[in-house]
Amino acid sequence: MSSDTETKPAAKPAAKPAAKPAAKPAAKPAAKPAELPAFEKSISDKIVEKFGDKIEVEFVKENRVGIKVNRDDIHDVAEFIRDGLNYDHVESVSGVDYPQDKEIEVVYHIGSYSDSSLAKQLLVLATRAQREENPIPGKDATKLPTLRDIFYSVEFHEREVFEMFGVYFTGHPDNRRLLLPEDWADLPPLRKDFAIKGR
Amino acid sequence: MTAELPPGLAIQKVDERIMTLNVGPQHPGSGHMRIIVQIDGDYIVACDPDPGYVHRGEEKMAEYRNYITNIPHLERPVIHDSCNALYPYVLGVEELLGIEVPERAKYVRVICSELNRCIYIMYWLAIYGIFLGHSTMFMWPAGDRELLIDLMEKISGARVTHAHFVPGGVRNDLPPNFEEVCLRQVNYFEKRIREYAAVFYDNPILISRTQDTGVLSREDAIRLGTTGSVLRASGVSYDLRQKEPYDVYEELDVHSPVMKEGDSYARSKIPWLDMLESCNIIKQALQKMPKSGSVRVKLKPNPKGKGLDSVYKRVESGRGSLGCHIVSDGKVEPYRLKLSVGSFRNLIALPYLLKGEKLGNMPSVYWSLNYWPVEADR
Numbered sequence: 001m002s003s004d005t006e007t008k009p010a011a012k013p014a015a016k017p018a019a020k021p022a023a024k025p026a027a028k029p030a031a032k033p034a035e036l037p038a039f040e041k042s043i044s045d046k047i048v049e050k051f052g053d054k055i056e057v058e059f060v061k062e063n064r065v066g067i068k069v070n071r072d073d074i075h076d077v078a079e080f081i082r083d084g085l086n087y088d089h090v091e092s093v094s095g096v097d098y099p100q101d102k103e104i105e106v107v108y109h110i111g112s113y114s115d116s117s118l119a120k121q122l123l124v125l126a127t128r129a130q131r132e133e134n135p136i137p138g139k140d141a142t143k144l145p146t147l148r149d150i151f152y153s154v155e156f157h158e159r160e161v162f163e164m165f166g167v168y169f170t171g172h173p174d175n176r177r178l179l180l181p182e183d184w185a186d187l188p189p190l191r192k193d194f195a196i197k198g199r
Numbered sequence: 200m201t202a203e204l205p206p207g208l209a210i211q212k213v214d215e216r217i218m219t220l221n222v223g224p225q226h227p228g229s230g231h232m233r234i235i236v237q238i239d240g241d242y243i244v245a246c247d248p249d250p251g252y253v254h255r256g257e258e259k260m261a262e263y264r265n266y267i268t269n270i271p272h273l274e275r276p277v278i279h280d281s282c283n284a285l286y287p288y289v290l291g292v293e294e295l296l297g298i299e300v301p302e303r304a305k306y307v308r309v310i311c312s313e314l315n316r317c318i319y320i321m322y323w324l325a326i327y328g329i330f331l332g333h334s335t336m337f338m339w340p341a342g343d344r345e346l347l348i349d350l351m352e353k354i355s356g357a358r359v360t361h362a363h364f365v366p367g368g369v370r371n372d373l374p375p376n377f378e379e380v381c382l383r384q385v386n387y388f389e390k391r392i393r394e395y396a397a398v399f400y401d402n403p404i405l406i407s408r409t410q411d412t413g414v415l416s417r418e419d420a421i422r423l424g425t426t427g428s429v430l431r432a433s434g435v436s437y438d439l440r441q442k443e444p445y446d447v448y449e450e451l452d453v454h455s456p457v458m459k460e461g462d463s464y465a466r467s468k469i470p471w472l473d474m475l476e477s478c479n480i481i482k483q484a485l486q487k488m489p490k491s492g493s494v495r496v497k498l499k500p501n502p503k504g505k506g507l508d509s510v511y512k513r514v515e516s517g518r519g520s521l522g523c524h525i526v527s528d529g530k531v532e533p534y535r536l537k538l539s540v541g542s543f544r545n546l547i548a549l550p551y552l553l554k555g556e557k558l559g560n561m562p563s564v565y566w567s568l569n570y571w572p573v574e575a576d577r
Contacts, residue, residue, distance in 0.1 A: 091426075091520065091522055113435050119442040196260070
């Protein structure tokens with residue numbers, strides 16, 4: 001991870017600020033902490049208390065808490081989210097490509113059915129994988145630890161992120177393609193450098 | 200040998216006893232997808248769903264179009280539930296742009312989305328009926344669906360692909376006298392679908408084919424992250440209209456049906472109960488709706504997000520929670536748009552439910568998942 005954090009500050013001023021949408025709202029809660037919704041704040045406090053500066057609270061807004069972690073820590077954080085905070089399923093896993101940062105972000109939206117106080121809440125857990133200019137899906141450095149052993153429900157979602165972004169999930173029992181044809185030989189299609197013809 | 204294969208491909212051993220059977224993608228019983236089942240005699244030992252035959256890259260397309268021109272193509276995954284398919288996107292864009300929607304528009308949206316839910320479920324019920332060999336249950340819903348399609352046509356001008364929801368409200372106000380016509384049609388529709396119980400849901404043949412097949416326990420329904428009717432048939436009372444009410448659902452009395460059995464019968468009955476509840480919601484909304492007022496906030500051309508932001512909105516569609524994750528970078532197009540759809544989330548339960556089931560039970564289990572392949576593939 002250290003190599004990424006070193007390249008990031010150098011890359012950021014050069015790139016347009018528009019390249020980093022998700023990271024910015026962190027500034028807002030810090031500026032006016034009085035307005036933060038109390039329940040959501042208590043959730044993020046619990047995670048901060050447990051992991052300290054390993055995580056970064058991205059945003060705290062109504063019904064949504066955004067947490068950002070290093071890829072080495074995501075497994076531990078997810079385990080705490082399940083066992084310590086009663087979240088039990090993943091609603092959505094989206095990849096977001098940031099070519100300027102040379103990173104691909106994977107965002108897990110985690111919810112809870114069994115704890116009724118968390119019914120409205122979604123925990124937005126984001127982590128970033130290293131991005132390769134010429135991807136060889138599964139064989140390059142674009143890898144993340146899978147969360148499938150913690151949240152069974154990510155199985156198909158992670159398969160989709162793998163084929164669409166080339167992020168290989170280490171430890172996932174079934175990293176086959178899901179939606180794309182088996183003989184797809186082009187770039188992973190949701191990367192920004194895969195262009196639609198005629199656009 | 201496996202190591203030399205490109206990722207995504209795998210070699211399977213062939214067993215003498217186990218037969219591999221491809222159901223679909225041309226087989227009508229599988230929808231637009233392939234279900235690879237391995238059978239030992241008449242029993243399914245493993246099942247591997249293979250979706251993707253109708254993958255159209257909606258998410259990629261969305262990155263090339265602005266927030267308004269995205270509207271018509273985003274409802275394409277489920278054209279007969281198009282209002283619900285657009286709903287989370289529209290809510291998300293409103294949060295990004297900071298738009299407050301007029302009260303009457305919120306009620307119109309609720310009415311449209313409940314009408315659409317019924318239209319979708321009737322379509323699904325027709326298919327479910329025909330694949331269980333009950334052709335009356337194909338004809339009746341396909342015919343009665345027209346009542347509500349006519350209503351949607353009066354509202355939006357289109358029979359199925361309405362594109363009626365826009366960020367800031369709805370495209371047009373309701374036509375004159377709509378409340379009266381709607382109430383009459385919905386009352387008749389409700390009376391009509393109650394008759395389905397006698398011919399279908401209380402039918403001993405249906406009960407014998409679906410009861411105790413494909414049982415999904417409460418714990419597994421939660422663990423697999425299923426949603427919508429699949430989740431509620433397994434005894435988890437979770438409906439976003441109650442749990443995270445959007446627009447005016449907070450002011451309406453929503454009693455989402457729940458059953459405990461978790462078998463195919465419960466999963467097929469929940470959507471029908473949902474329709475009765477939808478009729479109830481429509482009637483409440485017609486009563487509480489402001490009689491006049493604006494239904495749309497005028498937007499500037501090419502609206503942009505305020506800057507760097509991400510938003511995740513979700514609604515209860517005909518197939519369960521439908522989420523839309525929009526990442527904006529302050530341009531006129533979304534930087535990334537991800538649809539988390541109920542069909543895709545419920546698909547994970549299919550291999551789980553079919554294991555150990557008879558091959559003949561496959562249609563009843565598969566279609567009871569309330570699965571729509573086109574939506575799952577996006």
